[in-house]
Amino acid sequence: MSEPEDMAQEIRQTTPYDERLLLAQRTDSEINQAVLQPMLQTGKGFWVLVTGLSLIVAWGVYAWSYLIYWGIGVTGKNRPVYWTLFITTFVFWVGISHAGTMISAVLRLLKADWRRPITRGAEAMTAFALMMAGLYPLIHLGRVWKFYWMVPYPNNRLMWPNFQSPLMWDMVAIFTYLIGSSLYLYLALIPDMAMARDHTGSWRFKLYRVLALGWRGTEGEWHKLHRALGIFSVAIIPIFLSVHSIVSWDFAVTIQPRWHSTIFAPYFVIGAVYSGLSALASILVVVRRGMRLQEFLRAEHFDSLGKLVMVAGMAWVYFWFAGFIVEWYGNEPVVRELIREEVSGHLAPFFYLQMSANLIPIALLVFKRVRTTPALLLATTLLVNVGMFTERALIVIGSLQRNDLPFNWGNYRPTWVEISIVAMTFAGFALLYTLFSRIIPFVPVWEIKEGRLRYTMRRIGRLLVPTAAEID
């Protein structure tokens, strides 16, 4: 037996490192097939899922049409609760969108290799979540056909969008983030489109050929792609921070009690990271099972992602408490009433749901078994998003129920129209993601192959340990 074979044999016998994706004994051709095969095989379950999700989307479109026909009065909006489930879900989706950039750009810059198989799933999540978020301002308008008034163009009525309004910042910021994340997703996809082009036929070949743009993989092309992805990674981080900050300023620049807070921007950003990373973990568990991607999404990835969720959760608790203690200590009458409603009033069930659903996962994720067992991780991260959705509802809807004019206090109940439209966006997101995973290679093949170049085994005393080469 030759020396490298000896070493490989020894690794298999004495270390757990052959469980690592980047050290697995696979050829490039086998990796290509392992990624492509699940895309090409669509069973009955896939079509049942697509049909079910399409029906929910169709029902939501009907509800939206109903709203457009009869007007915004068919929702539960009232005075004083003028922002309701639509804005709550809008904030939730913008939050979900944050993990894509977090995983892809930040971890790319930090050269964290565990990111490699999950970046595309994260980037796709960002793009689809933003598409869903982008629907809500339109839905919330009621008269959706007036949307073009927000677009700046010279006109003979001398109407001009007010760029000092946070709602304009919102539109511009979300549009920018959607463009940025879509282009980032696509740019990193081009080499894998060429790989798919080389291994498929019929309509898939035509699609991949167009999307590959003529990619061959020359040294120059790789060099330019790397440079562009590096610039993207740096440029998109401030955008990702600004988007949820701007969403938070929609609230914070008003004088509504509990909204008018300087900590809202970082609090929203960290909440977005917490919910986005959790959503990513949930999605990866589901996709891994549905597409049989156990080869690529391993315990090591869930372990690292779980740790990241846990840290984000701790930071969220810190920011929540930093805001809460100042409000509590200030003892302003309306804020005091809102806190009383949350702690022991009619909002109490939601408050305790929010706190328990956000705190329990942090404690659970301390355990490696929870982080590395897909079913446990799925349950834990779903719980986080139940908590984060409730948190957004308490901020948006809960806070508006009380204000400085006690005669103007009120409550809110959602109608079937609002619930149907919210369900439409959840189903729409799942539908887009399901179709995406069957058309586009879910695992970034070239990034995994590149990562495999970096790793080798090195002997330290009695141990053989993986060692990463310092290459870009």
Place this chain on the structure above:
Amino acid sequence: MTLMALFHESADTAEVIDELHNLGIADNKIVVITGLPYPEGALGRHREWLTLPYIVLAGAAAGLGIGLFLAVITPHLYRLDVGGHPPVGFPPAAVIIFIFTMMATIVSTFLGVLWEMNFPRFGPAPYHKLVTDGHLAVILDIPTRLEGQVRQMLETHHAHHVGEPERMTL
């Protein structure tokens, strides 16, 4: 004439490139195609100079200009006076200017890299599908008189599929 050869190993490819240089074949007559990005210098080639950073800077400057125009100039063109408020405030203008600058930076990076790569380019080009299966392809533009010498050198370094490249429609 044009020749293509495929390799299993990057070390063989790097040695072949060195020997081609020794035979007097210029770097711009050699194209290496791979299914994954090899580190700079791994194959003994020089990286080309990129204009991409300058395109990105120009894009960012244009975005800054658009942001300034929308946030600072247009409120004066379409004036809406609100008691006690200036037509333009620094904090809201800063938000708009920042976002437009970043949007233009992102879009110019994308368009710039496509322009640098001369994409999209769907015409026929020398290529081999085994590249995405992990093989390294070397495409050479050499004088006909050197063909025998080059072929022998390629085969010594375990090249396979040596011959005229197929021009595939990409």
